[in-house]
Amino acid sequence: MDQYPDFTYDLVPASWPVCFVANCPLADSCLNHLAGLHLPDDLTIGPAIYPTALRDGKCGHYKKIRKIHAAWGFNMLFSDVKQRDAAPLRSAIKNYLGGNGTYYRYHNGERLLTPEQQEHILALFRQCGYSENLRFDGYREVYDFS
Numbered sequence: 504m505d506q507y508p509d510f511t512y513d514l515v516p517a518s519w520p521v522c523f524v525a526n527c528p529l530a531d532s533c534l535n536h537l538a539g540l541h542l543p544d545d546l547t548i549g550p551a552i553y554p555t556a557l558r559d560g561k562c563g564h565y566k567k568i569r570k571i572h573a574a575w576g577f578n579m580l581f582s583d584v585k586q587r588d589a590a591p592l593r594s595a596i597k598n599y600l601g602g603n604g605t606y607y608r609y610h611n612g613e614r615l616l617t618p619e620q621q622e623h624i625l626a627l628f629r630q631c632g633y634s635e636n637l638r639f640d641g642y643r644e645v646y647d648f649s
Contacts, residue, residue: 576640
């Protein structure tokens with residue numbers, strides 16, 4: 504637990520399952536187990552991973568603890584884009600992210616883009632000939648709950 508001093512339970516999404524299987528060989532590197540170790544005393548019910556998930560030293564719910572350089576916002580990406588390219592690029596991003604509402608959640612920072620999502624979006628700009636000033640509006644280091 505001391506290995507992740509910046510981890511607190513308020514970082515954990517409400518629907519994230521926690522794990523309390525102490526004898527799991529993957530526990531030390533599992534985000535579900537880390538969340539379980541930080542469970543607040545006043546929380547008494549919620550999603551959990553059952554001990555039966557552990558089979559032959561493996562768990563189908565294992566999620567490696569990983570901090571990522573997450574991004575949000577698209578204004579800077581579009582700052583040098585020609586008007587004829589803006590609508591098709593925006594449409595491609597919306598399609599990739601799952602629609603208009605989701606696009607704006609990422610745009611406003613309500614959701615954060617993983618490095619993989621960032622690379623996919625930057626590749627769309629590169630395909631249109633843009634290679635300079637490809638930056639999102641903001642970045643932060645977060646635990647990967649995706």
